[in-house]
Amino acid sequence: MFKPLSQHLDLNNPQNLIAYQSTGGYQGFSNALNMQPQDVQQQVSDSKLKGRGGAGFMTGMKWSFVPMGEGAPQHKYLVCNADEMEPGTFKDRWLMEGSPHLLIEGMMIAAYAIGADVAYIFLRGEYRLCATRLQQAIDEAQSAGLLGDNINGSHYSLKLHLHTSAGRYICGEETALINALEGKRANPRAKPPFPQVAGLFGRPTIVNNCETLCNLPCILKNGSDWYQQLSSGADTGSKIYGISGRVKNAGLWELPMGTTAGEIFKLAGGMQQGLTLRGWLPGGASTDFLLPEHLDIPMEYDAIAKAGSRMGTGVIIALDDKHCPVGMVLNLLQFFAQESCGWCTPCRDGLPWAVEILTRIENGQGSQDDIDALLQLCGFMWLGKTFCALAPGAVEPLRSGMKYFADDFQQHIDHKECPHRH
Amino acid sequence: MNKTIPITLIDPQAEVPVDYREVLSQVEISAIEHECALYESRPAAAIDALQIVQRERRWISDESLYAIADMLGMSATELEGIATFYNLIYRQPVGQHVIHLCNSITCWLHDYQSIAEHLRQTLNIEFGQTTADGNITLLPNVCLGCCDKAPALMLDGELVESLDINAIDKLLQGLKGMNGMKGGENV
Secondary structure, eight states: OOOOTTOOOOOHHHHHHHEEEETTTTTTHHHHTTTOOHHHHHHHHHHOOOOOTTTBBHHHHHHSSSSSSSSSOOEEEEEEEEOSSSTTHHHHHHHHHHHHHHHHHHHHHHHHHHOEEEEEEEEOTTTTHHHHHHHHHHHHHTTTTTBBSSSSSSSOOBEEEEEOOOOOGGGSHHHHHHHTTSSSOOOOOSSSSTTTSSOOSOEEEEEEEEHHHHHHHHHHHOOOHHHHOOOSSSOOEEEEEEEESSSOOOOOEETTTBBBBBHHHTTSBBBBTTOOOEEESSSSSTSSOOOOOGSBBBSSHHHHHHHTSSOSSSSSEETTTSSSSHHHHOOOOOOOOHHOOSSSSHHHHHHHHHHHHHHHHHOOOOOHHHHHHHHHHHHHTTTTTTTSSHHHHHHHHHHHHHHHHHHHHHHHHHHOOOOOOO | OOOOOOOOOOTTTTOOOHHHHHOOOHHHHHHHHHHTSSSSSGGGHHHHHHHHHHHHSOOOOOHHHHHHHHHOOOOOHHHHHHHTOOOOOOOOOOOOHHHHHHHHOHHHHTTTHHHHHHHHHHOOOTTTTTEEESOOEEEEESSSOGGGGGGEEEEEEEEEEEHHHHHHHHHHHHHHTTTTTTOEEEE
């Protein structure tokens, strides 16, 4: 099986430019540079690559809204969203620490395809080792003439800079990220205008997730048909899947898109001794709970959606039978309440309210009315009621947790204590 | 454990004129200028500038805040809105060492609470406080992206993984000035 995302990966001693090039690195970019930007876009559209940040939007389609050609604005931006702060997710860190040149090459391809002259990596502040290794890779590429003016003797020029953020989940939302890059408070922006038309500093801007960009070199090197055949399911290509929680071997694996969650659990060696799986979040804190009966479902966008959740980042969090589902939902909601930017009322006020109620229930002081209030809050904070997807993301584990673990919630209320606290 | 940390905001009425050259060092100024050159506007370097000054001075005082705002040509209140927005910008003094303990979901599943309790007891401070000798500040942090090696913390920007009580004891012993720890003060 081909592993285009991890074939260059070395976490202890990542490949330098020469090592990366001697194993086929920068060939994808080299191919792109010999094509028209629109043809690069077409190839990525044909590959059916979907964004790996969580929303799963078609990458080629996203790019297609950028103005191109003679009349297009002179300056355009490409931004790599490497603000990986989704609780339970650590795939982008793995790629950046282990294979920094892969991301740089992917960004160069994307930037060329949309005609961007400046690119930024928006990196979360806590990822210090990533910052060091990425800066090293950028410097190497710069010295070798892969970045800068007239790359490889062509008419194309690109500057690539590393921006390290200082820790705030909302910066992962693409319009909030753009505000953050402009040195503004990172509240999300109203859409339209969409960033593809008026983004960073008002110029056409594409924001792509780190893993998404890492898929581009192999598409440009081997073609879209080759890429599609990496997977046997409905979605194409390769995916970094992973799992954490009380499993035997938490970790990440590059697998064909559409691998089942059950196979990922198997790779992790199953649950730790004496523990049973009760539920799982398919791709981060902002995805709905699924149950052990859902383990045979392929980890694909539509299949997971059909089961009532979202693929999200594709990095699973496992809930075992020794941990309280109410406690888990409370921990997740505490995260979202803290990280709300405070811009819109349902999110700013609704999330702390949900935390207050959940705390009461978890401490055995909840009432039946609290359950109704929580369900009502799920409605107040759902899509269409809020400015961005943060609060709806928080609703997902809350509503599904209340649905699948209703007995646990009821026990807390009936017995006035958490059954797991003995 | 998320103890509320009292924050004193700057007075919007007191936009005192500050000449940044009198406050910031040459090293800080040139590092900030280097960042400014990477963006279309000077205020875009705000978060970089805050990080640069914090690296030199460990925290962002009101004086530093006014100076950075002056250098970037933005209002101090606007910069304050950014500085207080981020988890890793300290608007109050911190100790020689800063510990950020992850309290998100995977670390919760790995009982980070017992690590938190051990840290509080050993250091004799609450989260959001600094030891009396000014050596260690204890803060919570959202998911550090270390979920395969939970529980985890960040010590002075470096990740420390697979924590247990022994690892915490060793880590604290390694930090100088452990003696004479008494009570804490809010940071």
